[in-house]
Amino acid sequence: xxxxxxxxxxxxxxxxxxxxxxxxxxxxxxxxxxxxxxxxxxxxxxxxxxxxxxxxxxxxxxxxxxxxxxxxxxxxxxxxxxxxxxxxxxxxxxxxxxxxxxxxxxxxxxxxxxxxxxxxxxxxxxxxxxxxxxxxxxxxxxxxxxxxxxxxxxxxxxxxxxxxxxxxxxxxxxxxxxxxxxxxxxxxxxxxxxxxxx
Numbered sequence: 001x002x003x004x005x006x007x008x009x010x011x012x013x014x015x016x017x018x019x020x021x022x023x024x025x026x027x028x029x030x031x032x033x034x035x036x037x038x039x040x041x042x043x044x045x046x047x048x049x050x051x052x053x054x055x056x057x058x059x060x061x062x063x064x065x066x067x068x069x070x071x072x073x074x075x076x077x078x079x080x081x082x083x084x085x086x087x088x089x090x091x092x093x094x095x096x097x098x099x100x101x102x103x104x105x106x107x108x109x110x111x112x113x114x115x116x117x118x119x120x121x122x123x124x125x126x127x128x129x130x131x132x133x134x135x136x137x138x139x140x141x142x143x144x145x146x147x148x149x150x151x152x153x154x155x156x157x158x159x160x161x162x163x164x165x166x167x168x169x170x171x172x173x174x175x176x177x178x179x180x181x182x183x184x185x186x187x188x189x190x191x192x193x194x195x196x197x198x
Contacts (some may be wrong), residue, residue, distance in 0.1 A: 006080055009092060009186035012070040013110065017174040019063035022172035028163045030056040038154040068094050070177060071114070077184045078117035085117040107134040111176065117182035134172035141165035 033049035075093045088110045096106040116122050146159035
């Protein structure tokens with residue numbers, strides 16, 4: 001019987017994926033309620049949009065926390081699996097997401113570094129493309145929201161584009177989580193056996 005000293009963070013991965021999926025769906029309802037209130041401002045529409053926004057805020061906060069905990073755990077596993085490879089520090093892995101402007105490009109690089117350090121099976125073209133697609137969808141979603149809110153608030157076309165990008169980014173983020181966790185699971189299962197107990 002063999003076990004591992006470290007395990008891939010499957011529970012964290014599944015929890016983060018579920019929270020991200022729920023946040024993406026709730027965001028669609030939030031955006032629709034905000035647009036409805038913008039077009040027909042009433043006390044009822046204000047209450048509805050505020051209520052849905054609060055639900056979105058709680059779910060999105062949970063998704064962010066779970067993702068960052070998963071990422072920190074994956075970083076630690078990557079460092080164990082490839083001690084000679086330079087992986088970001090624990091503080092930078094989390095902090096880079098919170099610093100304005102830096103959070104537009106550094107987190108993508110961190111995820112790529114963690115993925116590459118997780119396994120020799122990281123496929124440069126396929127896996128890097130997956131991370132890049134996720135990042136482009138995520139950043140484009142944010143840009144459409146900010147620019148659309150200033151240039152054409154209440155625009156149905158921009159709302160549809162922004163929410164489609166949010167859903168695409170959520171799906172791709174789930175796939176990135178799945179890929180890195182699967183690579184680490186395979187590597188940890190193969191390289192860190194513990195002697196059987198008598």
